[in-house]
Amino acid sequence: MGNENTGALAGDPQAAKQSFLYLFLTIFVPFGLGHFVSYLFRTVNALIYVDLEHELHLPASSLGLLTGVYFLTFAAAQIPLGVMLDRYGPRSVQAPMLLFAVLGSLIFSFAHSEMGLIMGRGLIGLGVAGSLMSAIKACTIWLPVERLPLTTACLLSVGGLGAMASTTPLHELMRWITWREAFLILALLTLAVCLIIHISVPRTYKPKPTTLAEMSAAVAALYSSWVFWRLALYSVFAHAIYMSVLSLWMGPWLKDVGRVGEAGMASTLLWGTVAMVAGSLAFGSITDYLRRFGVQPIMVCGTGVAIFIGFQILMISGLPVAPLLIAMGFSFFGTSTTMNYAIVAQSVPPELAGRVSSSFNLVVFVLAFALQWLMGEILNAWPSTGPGHSAIAYQWTLGCMIALQIPGMLLWLSFKPWKLRRD
Template sequence: MTDYVRLWFRLVPAYAAGYFLSYGLRSVNAVIAPELMQELNISAAGLGLLTSAYFLGFGLFQLPLGLLLDRFGPRRVEAALLLVAASGCTLFALGTHLQALALGRALIGLGVSACLMASFKAFSQWFPIDRLPALTATIMVAGGLGALSASVPVEAALPLLGWRGVFFLVAALLVLASGFLMTMPDHQGAAHRESFGQQVRTLGSIYSNRHFWRFAPQGCVTVGGFMAIQGLWAVPWLMDVHGATRSEAANVLFLMALAMLAGFLFVATCSGFLARRGISPMLLLTVGMGLALVVELAILLDWAHPSWLWPLLGLSFSLGNIAYSQLTAAFPVALSGRVNTALNLVVFVGAFGLQWGIGAAVDAFVDAGGLTRANAFRATLGVLLVAQTLTFAWFLVPVKRASH
């Protein structure tokens, strides 16, 4: 067994396990939404606020996360945060009112906020740069499998465990994943320490950069909107607009996650091949985001069966992760970690606001506008689609690369 393979088996499964659980927790409320609304007697806006607390906790921790990863290393930071996520799952499982469950959901988001970025940092410490694309793909595949686990498998487990039992089980798995990480080797390289003033100036240089603001609006509204829909509103849409059963809706969610997984594998295995033939990653990103808007329009106007359109939507948005590498290419390498977390902050704050806002808009269209829930969902998606189209148009405006 080569040194690379030996190190791969020591490091990659531990970080992949964390991201698997992270992505599953992001999406699971979509399947259990009917039970939550019935048992807690909450509105669509309340359900949106409850579920989006994950994104708030996740997003707001992105800025300190970069400093913690540099100062203490990815192994310790992620292991500690996974225990926070486990406490959030336990609180969620025990909660009897909206506030307790929202707090539990926010703790879950905070606790899994390092899963992707910690793996990127660890791999950059331990592996040569030419190995990083394949390693990144492995983590994204683990996330795709996590999204799959939050669809049909969770729906099948509900009669046996109930939604509370599912969260107790995930809490136990998070504790195990944290312990698994602590068995990993620790990199002995010198920590990169910055003063608070240097940190603020670095962030200021990112947030004031035109390259950042080319990507940020689309990340916030378009990618954040997809995360809000996938993580909660896809199943209620399918049930209220198309009359699907919860089992049928979970099957569509499973197909969408499967399509996303295929997209991750495509980017990992084919993007380099395509780039050598003149099809750049930026072109793939542009085509993916443009196709996503067309598919959302098709969903809104019911142009085809949901079992075709929703997986195509997932496939389109799987190309959205290319934005991270394309944005960091516009900055010095030393800033790449903070650039990624800065974009992550915008994406997850957008997902938080939109997941809550979609529920509030549906309630408003029903209560004040007199629409049926099906038409209220359609009107809400129409408004979101207009906003996403505007951010896509802004993204298409090129930016001149500044010299470093």
């Protein structure tokens, strides 16, 4: 599609909504690539943690802090990010922010101290903080609101491909390069995505006239709303634990409890990310299909979360279940937690979508940072067995995480989500 056709479609919202090629070029390719890079950075430490541990002699608590600082800076960016997305549009926000991730990846690559790694990881988290929110904002601009769960699921599946790239493909690549060289390659990849977004996405976003102060006040009102918190709290702990485990602790659990070797761990993580992609597409498709019969998206999301908790129980049960099956089930049903992005975004007009999505994202990522660090602290509280941790240490750690998710399930039941919606 040439520039003239793109401009014509951008000037006619109805034509834009009817053009798959337009949507593919302006949303799924540029913003999908941004989310791909974000997930690649988020999960890469689950594979390279052994190299970091050996080269820099980092304990579990330091690994948890190092990996979790990504979530902390990611979270810190969410409120200003939401305001800027609604004020300036996804293109003008996402492309410049990715430059911080480029800088962070370079610093991480050359760092020789824990502080240097934390600084680089923090800049990476800041740089990719807008990846999914920019994509969701773009969807609310150009897509019918009722299709938001499906399109969000498709974008999340692209993120799953990024997580997939951080497993066996990266493991094979690191036979030839070091983890430092891998981060140099990631810096170049991120720069390329930044340029694609800058060049490809139309400059047609026209926000409603309002001041930044007024937009910020709307965020404060949002956080004082019980409706927002009810929609957030039923799944937020499950979502944060899903990210915390997949971005770091799934690898150590496979090695220490599942007795999976290094090559087998990379392969298992790869199949887990395949399940993640399949889960995103499955939950999005199921939600989109069932809406025709009045089934609420929150019903699909909460049911998936309940099964997700079941797989966490399997991780600590000691039952003779294959680690591969557990990792795939954890990854597949964990994607149900991400459906709440669309549920929250659907609850407000499109001009508020950036702020409400990023406000929800802030809660998720603050929790992900805290819980990833907390899991490392709990693991450290138990005597180490050789180079890893004992099964009982993981039982207590994951058991505490499961306990945090139970109130959310009780809140979800109070919604009576099984009642059909009458449109």
